[in-house]
Amino acid sequence: IQWFPGHMLETKNQLKSAIARVDALLEVVDARLPLSSSNPFLERIATGKNRIKILNKADIADPEATQAWLEYFNRDMKLPAAAICGTCLQDASRALQSMVSMVDRNKARKTKIMVVGIPNTGKSTILNTLAGRKVAKTGNVPAVTRHQQRTSLKDNIDIYDTPGILWPVIEPRQRGLALAASGAISDTAVDYHEIAHFAAQLLIERYPACLVERYPFLKPFPGEPQALIESVGKARGCLKKGGYVDFQKASQLIIRDLRSGRLGRISFETPKDINIDYDTDQ
Ligand code: GTP
Incomplete structure (x- = not known):
């Protein structure tokens, strides 16, 4: 990134x-x-x-x-x-x-x-x-x-x-995505859908209770990021012509909820995640 x-x-x-x-x-x-x-x-x-x-x-x-x-x-x-x-x-x-x-x-x-x-x-x-x-x-x-x-x-x-x-150049990519999800990198540098994908994965794995609280319509609970973004898009009216889910809009909505704290108190990493070399200064 x-x-x-x-x-x-x-x-x-x-x-x-x-x-x-x-x-x-x-x-x-x-x-x-x-x-x-x-x-x-x-x-x-x-x-x-x-x-x-x-x-x-x-x-x-x-x-x-x-x-x-x-x-x-x-x-x-x-x-x-x-x-x-x-x-x-x-x-x-x-x-x-x-x-x-x-x-x-x-x-x-x-x-x-x-x-x-x-x-x-x-x-x-x-x-x-x-x-x-x-x-x-x-x-x-x-x-x-x-x-x-x-x-x-x-x-x-x-x-x-x-x-x-x-x-x-921000590497590894996971780091770039975490920074983008937090709002540290301009939204113009990363694709919204990719950031939402990263965020959705994190939420499904680590914060399912926060997801259900914010999005009570999630039944059954989505097993993977794309399904989560799609359910949110459908329930919140992020639709394109013909009733198809507008993934860009749905992604924006999830990222906004995450950044503002509306999804609850969420951390993107813990000390247990340290397994990559972060010393990537150029
Ligand atoms: P740059 O000018 O880009 O270097 O930013 P900065 O580090 O000076 O950040 P700034 O103070 O402009 O804050 C960025 C955003 O984070 C703003 O929307 C603030 O309202 C918000 N913010 C800052 N501190 C806190 C905090 O402790 N909690 C929460 N929830 N939001 C905060």
Whole structure:
């Protein structure tokens, strides 16, 4: 899967030197896919830097999976991690406090914290919550933030918001599909039907109860993705001329339900799924 808007290359080139100038990194990943939404480039350039991994959107992730991820990062990887909901002030402040407590602070000068992460993980949302006002533009499409911007918070803290960056070719395909299903990759880069197929497989295998709750008409319960998409299309009136199911429309509907949390609290991966090499930076 390829999706690499021009400003991302520019940001990537600037990021290394920008990181050297700050005291700490607040890395925002999506709690529903914390590994797939971690940028391998960052792993490489952030060694030795004070860093905390924020598993944001924990309010729509599967709590059990999130707990397993926290143990994985904190205990197994020795990388401080916290799960939060980016719009909750208490959550965001707690994450910031853990971050600040890692820094050997010189009160005479500002503590500089940089928020980094791939598109659409909620970086600007967290910043707005911390600032208590809208300082950064947010939106439910990737790549809303185009330039780095600085916001001064109380306690002599400066926080820098950066545009989300991805890497030019996303592999393996499963990772690309999980990212697309979460909304991190533009919908123009992947076929809706393929994303819905991936999502349907996940839902059938891991979250059948969520499916039945949202789509009570699923009787009998579909055994495979195509049957699920077809049933949803039929029941929700996604039809083409002649009464045939419009798979594109039905796929969009399922993806919208999944992304918004209307299908329940769903995670796309757990630490048990780690069997592929995710270090695919180019
Ligand atoms: P880029 O500008 O693409 O880098 O995005 P960003 O990381 O700054 O993300 P942004 O803050 O624009 O948020 C993306 C979408 O996720 C928006 O629709 C937010 O409302 C939503 N969002 C952010 N944080 C949370 C959260 O904790 N929970 C839920 N449910 N939605 C969130």
